Amino acid sequence: MKPKALLYIFFMLLMACKKEKQEQGTLQLTFTNVVNGAALTLNTASYTNAAGEAFTVSAFRYYISNITLVRMDNSEVKLADTYFLVDESKPASRTLQVMAPRGEYRAFSFLLGVDSVRNVSGAQTGALDPVNGMFWSWNSGYIMAKMEGTSPASAAAGQALTFHIGGFRGEYNAVRRISLVSPISLTVAADRKPDVTIKADLYTWFSLPNQVQFAQTATIHVPGEDAWKISENYSNMFRITSVTDL
Amino acid sequence: MGCLFLLIWSCRKTASVRPGPQPYTLELPADFPAPVYDMSQNPLTVQGVALGRRLFYDPRLSRDSTISCGFCHQQFAAFAHFDHPLSHGIDNNTGFRSVPGLFNLIWQKDFMWDGGVNHLEVQPLTPITDPNEMGEDLGRLISRLNADQQYRAMFNDAFGEGEINSQRLFRALAQFMATMNSFHSKYDSVMRKLPGAQFTPEEANGYRVFQEKCAACHKEPLFTDGSYRNNGLPYNPYLHDAGRMRITNSTGDYLKFKVPSLRNILKSPPYMHDGRFYDIFNVFDHYAEGIEQTPTIDPLVRNGIPLSVSEKRELYFFLNTLTDHTFINSKALSEILIDN
Known part of the structure; x- marks a missing residue:
């Protein structure tokens, strides 16, 4: 092969690399946690559930993973494996920087929880590090979402509310795919970084379709039917409230 | 002169870098399945x-x-x-x-x-x-x-x-x-036909008893099939242990526990998930005449496993061949004193 041809191939390779990099942009997802529309304030604020029982919230955390974007022609783009733990007590954790190919999108979806593969893959790091208190040691698997607090209606010690929702197997799989359609198209470009604000309403956990009365159920910390019912409820937790270009 | 200095300098730099981790060669037995x-x-x-x-x-x-x-x-x-x-x-x-x-x-x-x-x-x-x-x-x-x-x-x-x-x-x-x-027991030597390795007549009889009456669950060469079974142990009312049902929430798994390996069994009393039996002969007696009937009882033990006095004795001698002295005396695994 002539040196010129080699040079040409080298140049093409460079272009290909450049192109690959150019295509990536950022989509920002900002989660705002609320209870029945009111801003969530840990520990001090009191809320009322659908059954009319008062309660406070001391912890609220959930996993967001396996994000898929939907192009304008409805084709889907599965994004790289990234796991986010949204933790109300850590404000920075509520803003997710999502690497995405440049383009225009009309909708997206994500898992509320951690896919089954990562539940059976041994020691993990980052958001999935068991040090985050979102992994069951005695019955291996991630707690997909967690709410802790108190309620005068709770019969548990210290009037505690403990809702640790998980389970990745079989009929009581608590991992939920959440699909959200954007009110306007999302354009990821060199100079455009859409910021989607998503409201997560904790009220939904205890309302429909499986209403929870704290007087009867104040503690869930195993996978199974009760946890799965909450996951049915929390699959209605998210709404897009605004889209802006940053 | 400058070049020479650079050379010396680069050598020094290399020498001060820590060596990376060295691969550890793990010896695995050819007659075991893949890990x-x-x-x-x-x-x-x-x-x-x-x-x-x-x-x-x-x-x-x-x-x-x-x-x-x-x-x-x-x-x-x-x-x-x-x-x-x-x-x-x-x-x-x-x-x-x-x-x-x-x-x-x-x-x-x-x-x-x-x-x-x-x-x-x-x-x-x-x-x-x-x-x-x-x-x-x-x-x-x-x-x-x-x-x-x-x-x-x-x-x-x-x-x-x-x-x-x-x-x-x-x-x-x-x-x-x-x-x-653990794969250096006398049993392993006999199976691998190593020079001079053979069962005594009692061990050989015990091996036959084992193969006929125990091996379905305690599958060779690991001496467990890795399954969960209700082996008919009378329910312990103080521990309230539902066994595998705790994990699966399935009533079909009530009182089921993992089939343990029998390797090194004579070195590791007491036996069963709650350590209720201090002597291996208590275990034999349980299978022979102590089975409690519950809905999830394993079909293989439902009717008990008849064992004569001599069979129990022979079984004991066979189980003794599963003790791996190389393993329990291995210096590479022994306790190290941590000087805190």
Whole structure:
């Protein structure tokens, strides 16, 4: 092969690399946690559930993973494996920087929880590090979402509310795919970084379709039917409230 | 002159760089199946195994620095807790199941008597954080390790520069546990037809009894099929242990427990998930005439397993050939004194 041809191939390779990099942009997802529309304030604020029982919230955390974007022609783009733990007590954790190919999108979806593969893959790091208190040691698997607090209606010690929702197997799989359609198209470009604000309403956990009365159920910390019912409820937790270009 | 200086300088630089971790060659028996644990994701190194061993024997992994993994997992008992029916922990606490022996773990697909733990790497999380065992918070433990100069150096040597995180902790422990393998018993020598290795007539008879009456569940060469079964033990009303049902929520798994390996069995009394039998002959008697009928009873033991007096004796002699003296005396696995 002539040196010129080699040079040409080298140049093409460079272009290909450049192109690959150019295509990536950022989509920002900002989660705002609320209870029945009111801003969530840990520990001090009191809320009322659908059954009319008062309660406070001391912890609220959930996993967001396996994000898929939907192009304008409805084709889907599965994004790289990234796991986010949204933790109300850590404000920075509520803003997710999502690497995405440049383009225009009309909708997206994500898992509320951690896919089954990562539940059976041994020691993990980052958001999935068991040090985050979102992994069951005695019955291996991630707690997909967690709410802790108190309620005068709770019969548990210290009037505690403990809702640790998980389970990745079989009929009581608590991992939920959440699909959200954007009110306007999302354009990821060199100079455009859409910021989607998503409201997560904790009220939904205890309302429909499986209403929870704290007087009867104040503690869930195993996978199974009760946890799965909450996951049915929390699959209605998210709404897009605004889209802006940053 | 300048070139010469540069050369010297570059040599110096190379010499001061620490050697990377050296691969650890794990000896595996040809007559065992392929391991379940995927070591390609956590390649064993000399430094990683040594670090795992130190962690295994370090009582500072427990909340009050009194109990190491090796406290309950004693080498002379094939890493079970000799003479202790239930697991012990900090603050004089007692668990509700017996301490299983630790060996051939890389061939196990899940762990604990109820199979609740699904991966070798996350297994240590249970005893470390269980309030009845080591009772420590994982985050506090990671901070303590990061504050320790010697551990930082050992972790760097094993996994490269960086903070100690729980993945590195668990992978180091997994590397050491991956070396805790037992396949040098007299039974193995006989099966491999090594020169001079043969069963005595009583052992040979015992092997026949075993093959006829025990081997369906205690499958060779691991001496367990890894399944969960209700072996007809009378329900213990003090422990309220539902067995595997605790994990699956299925009433079909009520009172089912993991079939344990019989390797090194005579070194690791007491027996059963709650350590109720101190003598292997009590175990024989249970299968012969002690079966309690419950809805989930295993079909293989439902009608009992008749064993004559001589068969029990022969079985005892056969089980004795499953003791692996190389393993329980291995210097590479023995306790190291941690000078804190």
